[in-house]
Amino acid sequence: MASDFDDLVQEGRVHRTVYTDEAIFSREQQKVFGETWVYLAHASEITEPNSFVARKMGLRSVIVTRDKEHKVHVLLNRCTHRGATVCREKKGDKTPFFTCPYHGWTFKNTGECAAIPHQDAYGEGFKKSSFNLKQIPYVSEYRGFILATLNPEKGKKGIKDHLRSAAGRIDEWIDHNGGDHKAIRISGAQQYTVHANWKCLYDNAGDGYHPEFSHQSLLQMTQQRYGAGMDLDYFAGGIDSTPMYSQDLGNGHTFLDQRPCMYEASAFDRQRPQPGREAIVEQLTKEVGEDKAREYFEMATGAGMNLNIFPNLLFIGNQLQVITPLSVGLSDMTWYSTSIDNVPAAVNTLRLRTQEDFTAFGEPDDTANFEACFKGMHEREIDWIDISRHLHTGVDKTDDNGIVTSVISSDIHMRAYYAEWKKLMQSNDESSLG
Amino acid sequence: MASKNNSIADSYYLNDAFYDRLMALNESWKMEAPAISPITLEDKQACESLIFTEARLADDLRLEQWLDCYSDQCVYWIPSSYPVVDPRQEITLEFHDKRRLQDRVARIRTGVAYSMVPVIRTRHVLGNIEYRQGVDKEVRARASFIIDALFDGKHRILSGWIGYSLVSEQNEWKIAVKQINLIDADCLQENNTFFL
Ligand code: FES
Ligand SMILES: [Fe+2]
Numbered sequence: 001m002a003s004d005f006d007d008l009v010q011e012g013r014v015h016r017t018v019y020t021d022e023a024i025f026s027r028e029q030q031k032v033f034g035e036t037w038v039y040l041a042h043a044s045e046i047t048e049p050n051s052f053v054a055r056k057m058g059l060r061s062v063i064v065t066r067d068k069e070h071k072v073h074v075l076l077n078r079c080t081h082r083g084a085t086v087c088r089e090k091k092g093d094k095t096p097f098f099t100c101p102y103h104g105w106t107f108k109n110t111g112e113c114a115a116i117p118h119q120d121a122y123g124e125g126f127k128k129s130s131f132n133l134k135q136i137p138y139v140s141e142y143r144g145f146i147l148a149t150l151n152p153e154k155g156k157k158g159i160k161d162h163l164r165s166a167a168g169r170i171d172e173w174i175d176h177n178g179g180d181h182k183a184i185r186i187s188g189a190q191q192y193t194v195h196a197n198w199k200c201l202y203d204n205a206g207d208g209y210h211p212e213f214s215h216q217s218l219l220q221m222t223q224q225r226y227g228a229g230m231d232l233d234y235f236a237g238g239i240d241s242t243p244m245y246s247q248d249l250g251n252g253h254t255f256l257d258q259r260p261c262m263y264e265a266s267a268f269d270r271q272r273p274q275p276g277r278e279a280i281v282e283q284l285t286k287e288v289g290e291d292k293a294r295e296y297f298e299m300a301t302g303a304g305m306n307l308n309i310f311p312n313l314l315f316i317g318n319q320l321q322v323i324t325p326l327s328v329g330l331s332d333m334t335w336y337s338t339s340i341d342n343v344p345a346a347v348n349t350l351r352l353r354t355q356e357d358f359t360a361f362g363e364p365d366d367t368a369n370f371e372a373c374f375k376g377m378h379e380r381e382i383d384w385i386d387i388s389r390h391l392h393t394g395v396d397k398t399d400d401n402g403i404v405t406s407v408i409s410s411d412i413h414m415r416a417y418y419a420e421w422k423k424l425m426q427s428n429d430e431s432s433l434g
Numbered sequence: 435m436a437s438k439n440n441s442i443a444d445s446y447y448l449n450d451a452f453y454d455r456l457m458a459l460n461e462s463w464k465m466e467a468p469a470i471s472p473i474t475l476e477d478k479q480a481c482e483s484l485i486f487t488e489a490r491l492a493d494d495l496r497l498e499q500w501l502d503c504y505s506d507q508c509v510y511w512i513p514s515s516y517p518v519v520d521p522r523q524e525i526t527l528e529f530h531d532k533r534r535l536q537d538r539v540a541r542i543r544t545g546v547a548y549s550m551v552p553v554i555r556t557r558h559v560l561g562n563i564e565y566r567q568g569v570d571k572e573v574r575a576r577a578s579f580i581i582d583a584l585f586d587g588k589h590r591i592l593s594g595w596i597g598y599s600l601v602s603e604q605n606e607w608k609i610a611v612k613q614i615n616l617i618d619a620d621c622l623q624e625n626n627t628f629f630l
Contacts, residue, residue, distance in 0.1 A: 090620075188524030190514055193622045217547035221540040225442060275509075275531035276448030283449065332622060337525035349453075349522045356529055361541060364549030364627040 009422045012388030012415075016377040019197040019385070024425075025328040031424045032311050033058025035151040035431050036252075037162045039313035039322060040064050040074060042336070043144040044185035050109060051093035056324045056332070057136065057148060063087050064146065065109040068096065074136035074148045075111045076433065086133065098133075111135045134433040142167060143174060143181040145313070150431035165403055166253040169307045173315050176303040178340045186320075187339035187352065190359050194333050194367050196374035198312075198325040201333055203373075204366060205308040205321075206254045206413025208246055209389060211235035214369055218361045222272055231272050234261035240395075244408040252310030252420025254413040259304035267304065268297040272361070274353035280346045287344055296343060300350040302358075310417050319355050329374060333367070335359055387414040443532035447507040453522055456509060459611060460518050462568075463576055463597050470566040473573050478565050481573050481600050484607045489558035492629040497539040500629065505601060505608040506532050512630060513613070516620045527616075527623065542627075549627045555584040556628050560596075572610070573600045579614075581630060590624060593617055 008015040008024075018024060040055050041064045052065040054077060061077040063086070079086050084102040097114060099106045106115040111133040119126065136148040138155025142163060149155050160167055174181045194201055204210065212219070212235050222230045234242060243260035262270065274280075284293040302317025314321040316335075324332040337355045339348040377385070390396070390410035398404045406412040462470075473481075484503060491500035504510070512527040513519065521529050530538065541547050563577040574597070581592040599611035614630045616623075 188514055188519065188526075190525060190527055191620075191622045193624055214548070217541045217544045220544040220546065221537060225537065225540055272537065273445065273533060275529060275534050276445050276452075278444055278446045279449035279452075282446070335525075339523075345522065346450075352521065352525050353529065355525055360528060360530075360534075360538065360627075364625055365547060367625060368548040368551070 005422050005426050009418050012391050013384040013386055014414075014418060016379075016383055016385060019199055019374065019377045020328065022328050025197070025325070027425060028325070029058045029060075030431075031427065032421065033060075033325070035149065035427065035429055036154060036311065036420075036424055037140070037147040037149045037159060038311065039145060039147050039309060041146045042184075042186045042320070043141060043146060043182075045091070046072070048093050050096045051091075052087070052095055052109065053091045054087055054089065058325060061085065062136065062148075063098070063109075065095075067108075067110050071110075072139050072141065072146060073110055074139050075107075075109075076134040076136075078134070079105060080113065080131040080133060081105050105131070107133050136433065143170060144184060145170070147313075150433065151429055152431065153429065162251055163253070163309070164250050165401055166249045166251075166255070166307065166309055169249070169255055169305065170309075170315070173303050173305055173307060176299065176305075177318060177338065178299060178343065180342070183341040184338055185341060187337045187348070189337065190335045190356075192333045192335075192363075192367065193326070194331045194370055195329060196331060196370040197328060197377075198323050198331040200370040200374050201323050201331055202308075202311065202417065203414055204370065205314050205316075206246055206256050206306060206417075208235075208239065208244065208256055208408035208410070210366075210369075212237070212239070214365050215362055217365060221361075226272065230270055234258075240407040240409050242408060246406050246408055246410050246412050248404040248406075248412050248416035250402055252417045254308045254310075254416050256306040256408065256413065257304070258306070262302075262304040263298075266294075266298065267301040268294075271301050271354065272357060274350060274357065276349065276353060280350045284344060284346050284350075287346070296347045297350070299340075299343075300347055300354055302354070308413065308417070310420055317355065317358065318351060335363075387411045387418065391415070443506050443536060445531045445533055448509065448531050452507075452509070453520070456511070456611060456613070457520055459574070459597060459599055460613065462566075462574065465566075473565050473567050477573055480607050481565060481575060481598075482563065484600060484609065485560060485563065485575060485577065485598060488609060488612075489560055493556050493558055495553065497542065497629075501532075501535060501539060503609055504532060504535065504612075505603060505610045508532050508535070508609055509611050509613075510535055511611070511613045512626075513615060513619050516615075516617075518613075518615065527619065527626070538629075547627070549625050552586065554625070554628045557582045562595075568599060571602050573607075574598065575600065579630075583626075583628065585625065592626070592630065594619070 008018050038057050041053050045053050046066040049068045052063050055062055055064055063075045063077050065073045077087050079100040084100050086098045086100045097106050104117045108114050113128045113131045139148045140159035142159050177184050245257055247255040307315040312323045318338050320336040322334045326332055396404050396406045488503040510530045514527045542550055559580045560577045566574045568574045576597045578595050583590045594616040597613040600607050601610045
């Protein structure tokens with residue numbers, strides 16, 4: 001299998017079957033969505049002891065719980081009796097126990113099997129403890145972001161070792177959003193299906209080449225109605241001579257920085273006007289004064305960072321996009337919105353109306369292209385997906401920490417994550433559930 | 435194409451008082467008689483005509499005329515939660531004022547909105563419409579809907595109910611609020627870049 005992956009992922013190109021093959025998809029569930037750190041939930045979604053959210057870790061259904069000691073567990077949502085779904089709610093609180101609806105087996109939110117109805121019928125040697133809910137053995141949090149892995153080696157080294165310099169970029173994102181990670185909370189989600197392999201979505205996460213073309217409808221409409229100098233118009237024209245850049249942060253993580261253009265002057269002034277903008281500007285300026293209000297306006301505008309934590313967590317503006325494979329040709333793309341505690345209410349209203357902008361004006365066109373790519377990948381006559389942009393132009397620079405910086409339209413994002421993908425797919429690590 | 439549709443609406447009106455009104459409306463959908471009072475036959479005919487016209491214009495992609503069905507102080511709202519949460523607290527699937535509705539139409543009209551290439555054909559079916567008197571001359575209505583959406587040769591069904599707040603402006607009825615409650619609001623959505 002190892003050499004197969006050398007054939008499939010080559011320098012500057014990837015074989016189409018990497019996206020369309022069922023066997024590869026199946027192996028990804030273990031190697032990628034099991035044996036590296038996978039994002040599952042944000043701490044603000046389970047703040048209270050005995051709260052939980054139901055999530056997916058690849059194809060696995062899991063319950064992310066916080067027990068009464070505040071410890072987080074990731075439990076497989078599969079009854080150890082006959083397989084029924086133990087928890088059928090998406091979220092909840094005051095839930096120290098989960099009872100399987102089928103035969104009433106009851107589990108603590110730590111996974112421990114607490115009660116089996118009429119247990120005596122199983123005989124004397126029967127041990128309840130061998131029927132605890134299975135759990136993902138390594139769960140870790142970095143400043144509110146909860147990730148888990150099956151991989152003992154990665155698990156023991158910890159999440160910071162995995163994130164490396166991406167951690168510093170997460171810190172910058174938190175700084176944009178007020179600086180206090182405990183004050184950042186998830187405020188709902190927009191959830192979509194995309195009829196494409198999950199990697200068609202992930203490919204785009206660091207694609208600085210496409211906006212000028214894919215997002216023409218947004219650019220043209222904005223230009224027509226609001227004039228030049230708005231929103232993403234710095235992507236139109238010679239983008240590689242702008243100060244924007246893209247980076248390979250190691251371990252498959254990548255970064256695309258729009259801030260040098262977006263925040264060159266006020267990013268809020270560039271923003272296509274949000275619903276209620278004038279009312280909020282007036283109200284906030286009156287409430288907190290012009291300078292402080294200005295600060296809040298910039299904070300309500302997207303962070304200007306595309307930070308991609310391989311394989312499934314994307315920071316886009318002030319939102320988190322989480323990609324979950326549902327089948328080889330179907331993916332869940334969920335945009336979690338974020339709000340900030342301890343700011344005036346109008347700031348969060350402005351943030352929400354801002355976060356609804358791109359999913360209405362940009363993402364639909366992206367999605368249409370992801371789906372079109374996936375369709376094209378089924379054409380048998382052409383085998384290769386090209387990822388060679390700026391591979392041979394000598395623009396990349398590597399710093400002392402091993403971070404490679406390239407120009408904004410480079411395919412460095414795809415090359416970086418595919419290197420990690422290949423490494424994972426080739427590994428023979430043995431991991432299992434705790 | 436009326437020039438009014440191209441001029442950019444402002445959004446001073448969408449203040450806290452307007453949001454409060456949205457949440458009060460949302461509560462009022464749950465009320466039964468006698469807490470609600472009936473409307474006159476004349477108003478009923480006019481409002482029904484507006485509701486059907488708006489749906490037909492959206493289906494026929496006569497989007498400039500469709501925009502005219504809306505008050506300049508309107509909200510078009512598709513909650514992403516079930517039951518509905520205050521849009522100041524949680525993200526919605528869509529929340530547009532008049533200006534953003536105009537933006538949406540202008541985007542589709544560029545001809546390069548690839549989520550609408552080929553164009554998504556829709557047909558609304560509205561039924562079970564109930565009318566009630568709102569505050570002052572406002573009329574409120576709620577209707578069940580089914581939308582058949584055709585994209586790339588494939589049919590898709592959306593359904594749910596819509597709450598309308600309708601107001602008379604210079605003797606013309608307009609939509610002030612359209613709250614579209616999908617039965618799967620909190621589930622995965624497909625490409626819904628047409629008007630619901
Ligand atoms: S399957 Fe869960 S108790 Fe039987
Ligand atoms: Fe895009």
